[in-house]
Structure formats: C-alpha cells, structure tokens
Amino acid sequence: MTSLLNVKAATVPGRLNATDFLVDSGQLIALIGPNGSGKTSLLRACAAIDGSATVLEVAGEDVRTAPPARRPRLLGYVPASRDVVWPISVRDIVGLGLASPAPDRVDEMLELLELRSFADRAADRLSTGERARVLLARAIVPAPQVLLLDEPLSNLDPYWVLRLLELLRKIADQGAAVIVALHDIERIAAFDRVLLMNGGTLLADLPPEAMASSPLLADSFRLDRGDRGWELRRSEDPRSSP
Amino acid sequence: MRGGLALVIILVLAAVLHLLLPIGPVLELHRTDPRVATLLITELRLPRTLLALGYGAVLGITGAALQALFANPLASPDITGSSSGAALGAVVGSYWLGVSSPLALAAWGGGGALLALGLLLLLAGRRATGPILLLAGLAISLTAGAATSLVLALAPSPFAFYDSFEWLMGSFVDRSLPQAAVALLPAAVCSALLLRRSRALDVMALGGDVAASLGYRPRRLGVEVVVLSAISVGACVSVCGAIGFVGLIAPFAGRLMSAGHPGRALLPSSGIGAVLLLLADLAVRLAPAGRTIPVGVLTTVVGTPLFVWILLSMRQRLAA
Numbered sequence: 062m063t064s065l066l067n068v069k070a071a072t073v074p075g076r077l078n079a080t081d082f083l084v085d086s087g088q089l090i091a092l093i094g095p096n097g098s099g100k101t102s103l104l105r106a107c108a109a110i111d112g113s114a115t116v117l118e119v120a121g122e123d124v125r126t127a128p129p130a131r132r133p134r135l136l137g138y139v140p141a142s143r144d145v146v147w148p149i150s151v152r153d154i155v156g157l158g159l160a161s162p163a164p165d166r167v168d169e170m171l172e173l174l175e176l177r178s179f180a181d182r183a184a185d186r187l188s189t190g191e192r193a194r195v196l197l198a199r200a201i202v203p204a205p206q207v208l209l210l211d212e213p214l215s216n217l218d219p220y221w222v223l224r225l226l227e228l229l230r231k232i233a234d235q236g237a238a239v240i241v242a243l244h245d246i247e248r249i250a251a252f253d254r255v256l257l258m259n260g261g262t263l264l265a266d267l268p269p270e271a272m273a274s275s276p277l278l279a280d281s282f283r284l285d286r287g288d289r290g291w292e293l294r295r296s297e298d299p300r301s302s303p
Numbered sequence: 304m305r306g307g308l309a310l311v312i313i314l315v316l317a318a319v320l321h322l323l324l325p326i327g328p329v330l331e332l333h334r335t336d337p338r339v340a341t342l343l344i345t346e347l348r349l350p351r352t353l354l355a356l357g358y359g360a361v362l363g364i365t366g367a368a369l370q371a372l373f374a375n376p377l378a379s380p381d382i383t384g385s386s387s388g389a390a391l392g393a394v395v396g397s398y399w400l401g402v403s404s405p406l407a408l409a410a411w412g413g414g415g416a417l418l419a420l421g422l423l424l425l426l427a428g429r430r431a432t433g434p435i436l437l438l439a440g441l442a443i444s445l446t447a448g449a450a451t452s453l454v455l456a457l458a459p460s461p462f463a464f465y466d467s468f469e470w471l472m473g474s475f476v477d478r479s480l481p482q483a484a485v486a487l488l489p490a491a492v493c494s495a496l497l498l499r500r501s502r503a504l505d506v507m508a509l510g511g512d513v514a515a516s517l518g519y520r521p522r523r524l525g526v527e528v529v530v531l532s533a534i535s536v537g538a539c540v541s542v543c544g545a546i547g548f549v550g551l552i553a554p555f556a557g558r559l560m561s562a563g564h565p566g567r568a569l570l571p572s573s574g575i576g577a578v579l580l581l582l583a584d585l586a587v588r589l590a591p592a593g594r595t596i597p598v599g600v601l602t603t604v605v606g607t608p609l610f611v612w613i614l615l616s617m618r619q620r621l622a623a
Contacts, residue, residue, distance in 0.1 A: 108512075108515070108516040109516065110516055128518055129517055129519055132516070133517055138516035140512050145508070146374040146375070147374075147558070147564070149562065150562060153562060154509075157505065183563065
C-alpha cells in the first residue's frame with residue numbers, strides 16, 4: 062500500500078535537518094517538541110511554503126508543481142497566526158479556501174464549526190478563538206487529503222478543544238491524513254502517532270503510549286514524570302539539555 | 304454589480320463634463336469657426352481629460368495592489384515614496400542628462416519609482432506594520448524630495464526650479480496627445496497585468512504563507528506588483544508630476560465595493576481614482592483667470608483629512 066503523504070529530505074536551512082516520513086490515509090498525527098524544535102518548519106516544508114525536499118507527494122502527486130486550482134484538494138495548511146487584516150466576512154474568508162465558488166459547501170463548513178450566526182460579520186472583528194475556527198474552516202472546505210495544522214488548539218476554550226479533536230478524528234476517518242503541531246503533551250493520547258522533534262531533527266515516531274513513557278520525550282522537554290504529572294527536571298546543571 | 308454600473312455611469316459623466324466644461328469658449332468658437340472648436344476639444348482638452356482619467360485609474364489600481372500586497376490600508380504610490388522616486392528619476396534625466404524624448408523620461412520616472420519601492424521592501428519588508436511602512440515611506444519620500452531639490456538647484460539651467468514647479472506639483476495643463484500616450488500606454492499595459500493578479504491578491508488576505516500553501520508564489524507576486532506599479536506610476540509622474548492621496552483614498556472606497564476583498568477591489572478602485580482626479584481637475588479650473596492651481600495641491604488639501612480619518616479608524620480597530 063502506498064502512503065498518502067510521502068516526504069523525503071525535507072530541509073529548511075538552519076531550522077530543519079533533512080527529514081523523511083510517510084503518513085497513511087486515516088492517520089491523526091501529533092507533532093510535538095519544545096519551542097524552536099522545528100515543528101513549524103516541518104509543517105511549512107510539507108506545505109511547500111519554504112525549504113526544499115527531494116520528494117513531496119500527496120497520493121503520488123508532486124505538491125510543488127500542483128497549480129492553485131489543484132493544490133487545495135491536495136493539502137490544507139493553517140498557520141499559528143490568526144491574523145486577518147481586511148474586513149472580509151466570515152463566509153467570504155471560508156470561500157477563499159476554494160479554487161472555484163461552492164456556496165453550499167461553504168454553508169456546510171459554517172454549520173460544522175458553528176459559525177453561521179456570524180457568517181456575515183467581518184472576520185477581523187472576531188475574537189481570536191472565533192477567528193481560529195474561521196481559518197480552520199477555510200482550510201478544510203476544499204476537503205484536502207492532507208491537513209497540516211500549527212497549534213490549532215491554542216486560544217480555544219475547553220469545549221472547542223474537544224470538539225476540534227473530534228472533528229479532526231472524523232476527517233481522518235474519512236480518509237485524510239491530519240498532522241497537528243501541539244504544545245500540550247497531555248493531549249497526545251487522542252492521536253494515532255506522535256512525532257517528537259528537537260533541534261530541527263525528528264527524534265522519535267511512536268504510538269502515544271510508547272511516546273508518553275519514552276525518555277526521549279522527558280529529555281527533550283527537560284521534564285520528569287512525578288507523582289502529580291510532569292515536573293521540572295532538577296538536575297545538577299539545568300542547562301544540560303540536548 | 305449595481306454599484307459597478309453606477310460607477311461606470313459616473314465615470315463617463317465626469318469624463319464628458321471634463322471634456323466640455325467650461326462650455327462657453329467651445330460654443331463661441333463653434334459659432335465663428337467650427338474647425339477651431341473641434342481642435343480645442345481634440346488638441347487641448349482631450350489629452351488633459353485622458354491624462355486625468357488614466358492617471359487617476361493608475362493611482363487607484365496601484366494603490367489597491369500595493370495595499371493588498373503590504374496587507375496595509377496605508378500603502379499607496381505617494382505614501383510608499385514611489386511617486387517622489389519617479390519625480391527624482393525624471394528630474395535627473397531631464398535636467399542633468401538632457402533627456403528630452405517623453406518615452407525616455409517615462410523610463411527614468413519608472414526607474415526612480417522602482418528604486419523607491421525596492422528600497423521600501425528592503426527597509427520595511429512585505430507585511431510591514433502600519434508605523435514601519437509609514438516611517439520607511441516617509442524616509443524615502445523626504446530623501447527623494449530633498450534630492451530632487453538638490454538636483455534642480457545644481458542643474459545647468461538656472462530656471463530649472465521655476466519651470467519644474469508646474470510639472471512636479473502635478474498638473475495636466477498643456478500636455479500633448481503624444482505625451483498622454485507616453486504616460487498612458489505603458490500604464491495601461493501594466494494596469495491590465497495588475498488586474499490579472501486580483502485573485503492572487505485576494506488570497507494574500509490570508510497571509511503570504513497560506514497563499515504559498517495554496518500554490519501561489521507570494522515572493523514573485525510581490526516583485527511583479529512592485530515592478531508593474533513602479534512602471535505605471537513612473538510613466539504618469541514623468542508627464543504630469545506627483546499627485547498625492549488619490550492612490551490612498553480610491554482603494555479605501557474600492558474595498559467598500561468589493562466587500563473588503565483587497566484583490567477584487569483593484570477594478571473599482573481604478574474607476575474611483577479616475578472619477579476623483581477628473582473632478583479634482585475640473586475644480587482647479589475654477590481658479591481665477593490667469594492663475595493655475597496644480598491639481599496635486601487640491602488632492603492633497605482634500606485628501607489629508609481623509610487620511611487622518613483612516614488613521615483614526617485604524618487606531619480604533621487596534622484598540623477594539
């Protein structure tokens with residue numbers, strides 16, 4: 062069986078060392094690592110925003126040569142920034158995700174993310190959490206085969222964190238591959254696979270249970286598992302991290 | 304749609320009024336010698352109408368494109384320093400290098416504008432915040448303005464200052480049809496190419512990274528928009544001088560017609576820019592006989608309060 066997402070030697074000079082990985086259809090993957098570990102760079106390289114790769118394919122199709130009319134069907138990318146500069150309506154922002162207009166599909170997304178009540182409001186006037194949902198709707202409206210999300214859970218209230226995880230699982234179940242960069246290592250149990258990054262290198266690729274008990278995880282974050290969850294590592298030299 | 308139709312009707316009306324008003328001399332000449340009346344319209348007034356219409360459209364479209372590119376409603380040919388850069392280029396070409404062919408002057412104007420915009424990208428970067436963009440543009444405008452004065456002061460001709468006044472302050476008086484063609488033909492080609500980038504500029508509203516992930520090339524788009532804007536504005540400035548604020552105000556109104564979409568605003572902005580400049584040039588004709596008020600002075604006087612209003616509404620939005 063061929064993989065849905067095939068990445069070989071994805072590199073961003075100074076940020077991401079040559080990284081290979083394969084993702085199958087239906088997988089929901091967490092991407093974790095301390096600040097500056099290269100999570101965002103890996104997502105950006107996969108989205109063909111910057112860096113280089115010898116292979117970058119979705120279902121055997123080269124992402125980089127896919128034109129704007131085709132690209133949204135291959136992959137969707139949502140950056141960590143929730144900025145919207147112009148006073149464009151929520152409905153229109155979601156519509157920008159489509160290469161050609163499809164109002165019914167936009168309405169479906171508005172319903173799914175509970176955005177209908179402010180569909181005609183300017184997106185730049187919404188709260189950060191509401192904008193996060195609008196920008197996610199923009200990414201999933203063309204039903205991409207690969208979804209790359211940078212910190213999608215930040216700025217969301219607890220209801221929406223759980224709703225979003227449920228929604229991402231549903232998208233994966235429908236055959237897409239979903240890769241989510243996360244800060245909260247307590248959340249990895251909800252995922253099928255966990256990729257751990259540090260210093261621009263992919264250190265480990267494990268199921269969540271194995272990752273949770275892996276010394277690589279504790280070392281990367283400079284934490285120890287204590288009686289009441291994660292604790293700061295109290296070693297002789299607190300700077301002795303990889 | 305209905306707004307677009309209304310804009311077209313207003314534009315045609317403004318152009319016809321601009322061509323015919325004041326109607327007195329035309330009717331009088333028509334009674335004595337109809338051929339002279341026709342000449343008055345085609346040789347004297349037509350170039351002026353075409354230039355006001357075309358330059359206004361260029362300011363609207365380049366302003367809208369630069370605002371979309373910089374993701375900033377304060378970007379425009381004048382605020383980014385490209386108009387001052389174009390004036391400097393044209394003055395250097397004209398007074399120091401003895402360039403007299405309008406086409407070569409337009410090239411010098413375009414070169415100056417390109418230099419200013421290139422410098423701005425270098426200083427402020429794409430997606431510059433409002434204050435950074437304003438300050439970098441101000442620095443470039445002031446430097447180009449001072450350099451223009453210096454070039455004029457040291458020019459071989461002692462009358463350089465005097466006879467450049469009407470040119471640099473922005474005016475359509477006494478321009479010929481060939482001059483209008485030199486300004487407007489390159490500007491029309493570049494504006495058409497800018498219009499083709501409307502969709503890409505709309506997607507840029509989601510940020511350069513998302514645009515790149517959707518298969519657009521933000522860096523290349525940036526270079527294209529800057530070069531096309533510089534050529535259009537440079538060609539117009541080399542014939543008519545710099546005209547302020549139209550390139551700032553027209554896109555603001557254009558986005559009201561495009562539901563906020565910065566790329567789709569290009570076309571309405573060009574129409575609004577043309578109407579604004581036609582009306583402004585009609586207004587300066589009301590000046591007492593024997594006096595000419597450069598149209599650039601009027602657009603600045605009217606435009607400044609609007610500019611302040613945009614600034615205040617941005618401040619409110621930031622505070623909200």
